[in-house]
Amino acid sequence: MHRPAAMRPAKGDAPLNSWSIEQVASWLASLGLPAEVQESFRRNAVDGGDLIGLSDEDLVSELGCTALQARKIRHQLTQLGVAPPPASRAPSAAASATSDAPSAPPATVALGTPAAAAAAAAGEPDPRLAFQPADLQRYQQLKAKVAELQGLQPAAKVSQATSHLESVQRALVRAQQQLPPLQEALEVEHKHIQKYSGEKMSLTKVFTTKKHQETKLAEAQAQAESLSKQIAAAEAAVAAHQVELKEARLQLAAWQDKVSELSATQRELEQHVVGMFSAPAWRASARQCELSDRLKVLEGQAAEAARGVGTYGRGAQLLGESNQLLAEAVQGLQQTQMMTMMDMGMGIGRPGFGPGFGGGGLMFDFFEIQIIQRSNDAISVAANKAMEATSLLPGLPQIDTRVLEAAKMGIFQNILFGGLGSDMIEMMMIQRSMRDVQTMVQQVGEARTWAQSNLAVYQHKNSEAQAAVAAKRGELESFRNAALQAALA
CATH class of the missing domain: 1.10.287 (Helix Hairpins)
Incomplete structure (x- = not known):
């Protein structure tokens, strides 16, 4: 028995997937099905979207239809271009009303089109039925405003x-x-x-x-x-x-x-x-799920690469600044060494210890202490930066900051005893401090090279990841644009 023309989907009618519960019941009545079948559908709140997703088993076991009634309903749905949903995507109306477990929404297909059955079999919704008219209208308005x-x-x-x-x-x-x-x-x-x-x-x-x-x-x-x-x-x-x-x-x-x-x-x-595209029909789209899932993976990889760029970039910066400060400290120690040699050569050494005596030695001591103090401060800051880089970068080549502490101690002793000890003792302390600092310069330099190498790797990864994300977003956007254009055609 064919349903009346008023119940056939025609141009301007509401899509099948948007039918209300009462519209579904009226359609069943137009098929000549008894009132108890109609009441069963009402009791289980079966609307148009549920109707499309019902399997033959659902019709019999959950809604109480006889096998003949189920075949009749299936035949009429097939005439409308609705193919039986795959078993994995066929939630029953009763189960959806009584079970807490979420189920995949049914795929929506076009009514009365040759490609409808193929689209449904592929698990892809038909764009002409998968969108609400109000949503399409708003989409067109926004597109026009953007243009x-x-x-x-x-x-x-x-x-x-x-x-x-x-x-x-x-x-x-x-x-x-x-x-x-x-x-x-x-x-x-x-x-x-x-x-x-x-x-x-x-x-x-x-x-x-x-x-x-x-x-x-x-x-x-x-x-x-x-x-x-x-x-x-x-x-x-x-x-x-x-x-x-x-x-x-x-x-x-x-x-x-x-x-x-x-x-x-x-x-x-x-x-x-x-x-x-978050509607139930599109959440069941295999293609959209594939593109969205892959995009999330790529975005995660891009975020990880960006973090690597930031981390290794910061580490390389800290090590570069540390190296610069240590170089300044070495330069200061070299100046102090030169002044001490001049002090000794001019015969204006410290009273009682050097070859000469007088006020000149005290003046040299004053300038030496100023330079040494600046070197000491530079070493302290350099050590802190190197330690920060070590904590920031896992696997960083070892930087023995104890060497810096030893260098600082030598400088401290030089300041403490500089006015009391001989120029020869001062020279020995300066040379020891210089060796310690130069050792640290080498270690920090090697660590910086390592950090810069890793930074280059992460920069390359980040560039590739960003390109992959852009490409995948383009694919997803193209998929959605094609669906929207088909819906508006």
């Missing part, structure tokens, strides 16, 4: 507006800079006018004629008038540039708002698409 905003080229307009704003600012500064010298010149001419007019004119008669004074007065007045006009023009230019500057700022802000609007709309579109 409209991109057509405005807001990023390029922001760049142009920024350049225009900077140009206006420069013009305003130039106009403002013209005012002070003009105002100063006008003030000078006003003084000239006062000098050659009024009572002051009679005081100058001793030195010049009245006609000459009148000429000077006229010149000063003319110059003052000219300067006043120039000042007025400069002030007008400043005012005009200030207005232009305000407009330029408003224009820049408007285009920046467009850039923000475009970014927000693109994010909303991306989130909307993700939501559309």
Whole structure:
């Protein structure tokens, strides 16, 4: 028995997978099935999405249909292009109502199309039935808005507006800079006018004629008038540039708002698409699951590579800074050694110990202690940086920071006994400290080379991982775009 035309899916009708429980019951009634079958479907809350996913076993064992009734329902569904779901994807309506265990949602296929059965057999939903009309409408609206905003080229307009704003600012500064010298010149001419007019004119008669004074007065007045006009023009230019500057700022802000609007709309579109493809039918899509799972793996690999770049980059930086500080310490010790040799050669050694005596040795000691103190500070900071790198990088070649402690102790002894011991003892202490620091320079240098080598490896991994992530995202995006285009066709 065929159901009435009113129950056939036609253009404009609701898709089968969106039927309500009552619509399913009405369809069963149109097939001539008894009221108890309809009531069983109502009791188990079977809607259109559930109907598509029911297996023959579900119809008989869970919904109480006879074998003949089940075959009739299956025949009508097949006529509508709905193939039996695979066993692994066939949740029963009753089981979904009573069991807490999640089950894979049924695949949705197109009704009345030759490819529908093949799509269902492949476990892929038909795009024309897998989306809600409201979601597709919103998708089209967001796509159109993104296209409209991109057509405005807001990023390029922001760049142009920024350049225009900077140009206006420069013009305003130039106009403002013209005012002070003009105002100063006008003030000078006003003084000239006062000098050659009024009572002051009679005081100058001793030195010049009245006609000459009148000429000077006229010149000063003319110059003052000219300067006043120039000042007025400069002030007008400043005012005009200030207005232009305000407009330029408003224009820049408007285009920046467009850039923000475009970014927000693109994010909303991306989130909307993700939501559309999170529907039960698409969660059952083998292709989408494959692409999404692989993308997650690649993103994890990219994140791990990025962490490696950050870790080894930081370690290499610390070791480089440590090496630089140690080199500075060696340089300071070499300077101290040279000063001690000069001290000994000049015969101005420490009283009672060196070949000479006098104040020169004390002056040398003062400078030596200053240099040694700086070297000691550099070694302390270098040791801390090397220790931080050691804790940061597993497998780092060993850096024996005890060598630095020994070097610092030698320097400390040199400072402590420098004013009391002989220059020869000081030389021995400096040489020992230099050997210790140079040993550390070698160790830190080797560790830095190792860290830089590992950094290069992780940088290469990160580059490859980022490229793989971009490619897989492109595949997933292409898959979804194709489905959306098919749904809108």
